[in-house]
Amino acid sequence: MEKLISCCGLNCATCDAYIATITNNEELRVKTAEKWRIEFQSPQISSEMINCVGCRGVGAHFSYCESMCEIRKCVKAKGFDTCGDCAEIKGCQTVAFIHQNVPDALANLQSL
Secondary structure, eight states, X not given: OOXXXXXXXXXXXXXXXXXXXXXXXXXXXXXXXXXXXXXXXXTTOOGGGOOOSOTTSSXXXXXXXXXXXXXXXXXXXXXXXXXXXXXXXXGOHHHHHHHHHOXXXXXXXXXX
C-alpha cells in the first residue's frame, strides 16, 4: 500500500479527499463532503472543497489542512517536513491527540 505521510504522521494516501482528487472521483467527493459535514459538525463543507494532494504535497489542500491545522502550521514555522523532525515530539500537546487516537501516525513518522 502506498504511503504519503502527512506532517502529523497520518497516511494521506488513505484519505478520501486525496483519493477523490487523484482519481477525479466526483461521487467520492460528494460522499466525503456528506460524511465530513456530520463528523466534523461543519455544514459548510461542500464537494467542491474535497480536493487535496496530501498535506505535504504541492497543489490543492483541503481548506482545514491548508489554513487551520495547527500541526501543519507548527511544522512549517519550524522549517520541518514532519513532526518526526522535532526533538519535542514526545511531549508535544499539539500533535498528542492524533498520536493517542491513531497510533499508526506516530509509527509512520518513526519509519521515515
